[in-house]
Structures are given as C-alpha cells and as structure tokens.
Amino acid sequence: MTQNTSVLLAKRPVGNPKPSDFSLRRENLPTLSEGQALLKNHFISLDAGFRNWLDESAGDDVLPAMALGEPVMGLVMGEVIETRHAGYQVGDWLMARIAWQEYSVADDSQFIVKIDPDEPYPMNYYLGVLGDTGLSAYFGMLDIGKPKTGETVLVSAAAGAVGSIAGQIAQIHGARAVGIVGSDEKAERVVAELGYAGAVNHRGDVSAQLAALCPNGVDVYFDNVGGPILEVVLDHLAVGARIALCGAVATYGNPGSGPGNLFQLVTKEALMRGFFAHTQVDRYPEARSQLAQWIDTDKLNAPEYMLSGIESVGPAFSDLFAGRNFGKTIVKLG
Numbered sequence: 001m002t003q004n005t006s007v008l009l010a011k012r013p014v015g016n017p018k019p020s021d022f023s024l025r026r027e028n029l030p031t032l033s034e035g036q037a038l039l040k041n042h043f044i045s046l047d048a049g050f051r052n053w054l055d056e057s058a059g060d061d062v063l064p065a066m067a068l069g070e071p072v073m074g075l076v077m078g079e080v081i082e083t084r085h086a087g088y089q090v091g092d093w094l095m096a097r098i099a100w101q102e103y104s105v106a107d108d109s110q111f112i113v114k115i116d117p118d119e120p121y122p123m124n125y126y127l128g129v130l131g132d133t134g135l136s137a138y139f140g141m142l143d144i145g146k147p148k149t150g151e152t153v154l155v156s157a158a159a160g161a162v163g164s165i166a167g168q169i170a171q172i173h174g175a176r177a178v179g180i181v182g183s184d185e186k187a188e189r190v191v192a193e194l195g196y197a198g199a200v201n202h203r204g205d206v207s208a209q210l211a212a213l214c215p216n217g218v219d220v221y222f223d224n225v226g227g228p229i230l231e232v233v234l235d236h237l238a239v240g241a242r243i244a245l246c247g248a249v250a251t252y253g254n255p256g257s258g259p260g261n262l263f264q265l266v267t268k269e270a271l272m273r274g275f276f277a278h279t280q281v282d283r284y285p286e287a288r289s290q291l292a293q294w295i296d297t298d299k300l301n302a303p304e305y306m307l308s309g310i311e312s313v314g315p316a317f318s319d320l321f322a323g324r325n326f327g328k329t330i331v332k333l334g
C-alpha cells in the first residue's frame with residue numbers, strides 16, 4: 001500500500017511561523033470515491049498569505065481556519081495518477097488549493113486550475129511567474145498601478161515572489177522601479193538581477209532612504225507588506241499616486257494599528273485599492289500569455305528559491321517570514 005506524507009499544523013504560530021509549528025504524518029492513501037482524482041504532487045508552492053488561515057480566529061470566503069493537527073492547506077501542483085472524476089484524466093496536471101501532501105485527493109469542492117503539460121515552460125513556473133504570484137504582480141501593477149514612462153514605482157518585498165515580478169513589469173512599462181528589501185545583499189541583487197534602479201533596506205531608516213531614492217515622490221506603490229512600512233511610504237507619495245494593496249506580510253500574525261496618516265491620501269489625491277488574483281481566473285490566459293512573451297524576449301527574470309522533499313515544506317514556509325528567499329519559494333517533491 002502506498003503511503004502518503006502530510007505536513008500538519010502542530011502548533012498555531014505565535015508571530016512569524018517556525019519550522020517547529022509543523023510536523024509530518026504518514027498514513028495509507030485513501031480509496032477514491034466517485035468525483036475524485038488522486039494527484040501525485042510534484043511541487044508545493046509556499047505563499048506568505050496562507051499564514052492568515054493558520055490563526056484560530058481566521059476563516060473567510062477563501063478558506064476556513066486551518067485545524068490544529070490536520071494537514072496545512074496551500075497551493076500544490078500534481079499529476080493525476082488515478083481518477084474517478086469525469087473532468088480529469090490520468091496524466092493531467094492540476095494546480096489546486098489543497099493540502100501540503102505528497103499525494104492529494106482532488107474534487108470539485110477545491111479551487112483547481114488545469115495546466116497543459118505541453119506548455120514550453122517548466123511546470124513550476126505555473127506556481128510562480130505564470131501562477132498566482134506572477135499573476136498578482138501583473139493584475140495589481142497594471143490594473144491599479146498603471147505605471148507610466150518616467151514614473152517612480154516602489155515595490156515592497158521587492159525580492160520576493162510577487163515583488164520580483166512586479167518591479168520588472170513596472171520597468172517594462174518605462175517606469176523607474178525602486179524596491180524595499182530586508183538586507184543590503186538583497187538590495188544589491190534586485191538591482192543586478194532584476195534591473196531595479198535602487199533599493200531601500202527596511203532594517204535601516206526607510207524614510208531617509210526613500211527621500212534619497214525617490215526625490216520627486218512615489219507615483220505607484222505596490223504594497224506586499226503593509227504595517228509600519230506602508231505608513232512611512234504614505235508620507236512620500238507624489239500627487240495622484242496609486243497604491244496597489246497586494247498583501248500585508250508584516251501584519252500576518254502581528255496585527256497592529258493601521259497607518260495613522262491616511263489623510264496623506266487626501267492631500268495627494270491618491271488611490272489605494274486591494275485586489276485578489278484568484279478572482280480573475282477568466283483573465284489568466286491573457287495574463288500568462290503576456291508574461292510568457294516577456295520571458296521569451298528576456299525582459300522578465302523568474303528567480304526561484306527551490307528546496308526539495310516534503311520535510312522542507314515547514315522550514316521553507318518559515319523562510320518567507322525570515323526573508324531567506326529570493327524569488328518564488330517552491331518545494332520539489334519526489
């Protein structure tokens with residue numbers, strides 16, 4: 001009998017997640033019921049936003065709060081190896097919002113997107129640059145940020161999965177991208193490898209660095225972190241600025257008071273709007289095709305932080321909050 005290994009929520013994280021918040025469980029694979037397909041998972045995507053559903057008080061239209069002692073939910077890519085679902089054949093590749101496991105049972109109750117295995121890109125790209133994080137960068141930057149030639153576009157978590165793509169999209173549109181990152185080494189790398197014009201280290205004086213790097217103010221802020229950094233950035237907006245709220249990683253598990261200077265939006269006649277990529281599934285083909293064209297023409301780099309083995313999943317998720325990743329964090333299985 002084939003055994004399956006799942007990553008469980010062993011403890012609810014206090015503040016940032018730690019590897020010891022997760023544990024492994026081995027058990028036999030279940031027998032499929034009608035309407036289900038069995039996936040052999042190849043890649044597990046680690047996404048900072050899933051931290052929200054690890055809290056007991058969480059739970060919304062996207063996911064219920066994750067249960068203690070049960071497998072943790074995330075975005076997973078696998079291949080169908082057995083099926084009793086009319087829509088899925090053996091050999092199909094699915095990207096699903098499903099548990100962190102070596103094998104998963106998929107059915108219509110889950111968010112599932114089919115990926116064509118004949119696409120000319122590595123399948124892991126469909127969890128990163130051509131997946132949820134790349135698509136978030138695309139929708140947020142272009143629908144809300146609308147960068148124009150010569151404008152200054154600031155991106156927080158600029159070296160991360162979403163941020164690494166968001167800054168490059170701004171530059172493709174003629175803007176000058178400035179990043180916010182957590183170390184001097186990352187600041188150098190986003191300039192050298194992603195073409196950012198410069199970067200602020202958020203462990204230093206963010207306001208002073210912003211004044212130096214964005215002397216005419218910030219026209220577009222693509223925000224992945226929220227919290228105190230958002231408050232500082234609001235003091236550096238240019239008139240008519242647009243702020244795309246993609247996420248707020250600094251506040252996940254560390255909720256504090258919101259920015260106290262929202263009046264800056266009034267004086268700068270600025271727009272601030274949040275968005276969710278997964279509600280725009282009908283636009284995925286259009287967005288993927290444009291992102292793929294930029295990859296093909298060497299305009300877009302897709303950095304990845306790739307670990308391997310199911311035992312690496314908890315540590316890899318914790319790495320997102322310690323800032324150890326550069327690019328999209330993925331664990332490769334088997």
Ligand SMILES: NC(=O)c1ccc[n+]([C@@H]2O[C@H](COP(=O)([O-])OP(=O)(O)OC[C@H]3O[C@@H](n4cnc5c(N)ncnc54)[C@H](OP(=O)(O)O)[C@@H]3O)[C@@H](O)[C@H]2O)c1
Pocket residue numbers: 046047048049050132133136157158159160161162163180181182183186202224225229245246247248249250251275276277278320321322323324325327328329
């Ligand atoms: N709206 C959507 O549809 C959507 C979809 C996907 C993701 N998201 C959001 O996008 C954001 C990025 O997610 P991701 O999965 O791509 O993660 P990621 O950017 O690859 O990794 C998280 C990064 O956040 C930075 N960070 C962590 N704690 C921080 C803090 N307290 N202050 C400042 N920076 C901090 C770290 O970089 P440094 O080392 O540079 O600090 C880390 O590398 C998250 O807020 C997530 O919720 C939104």
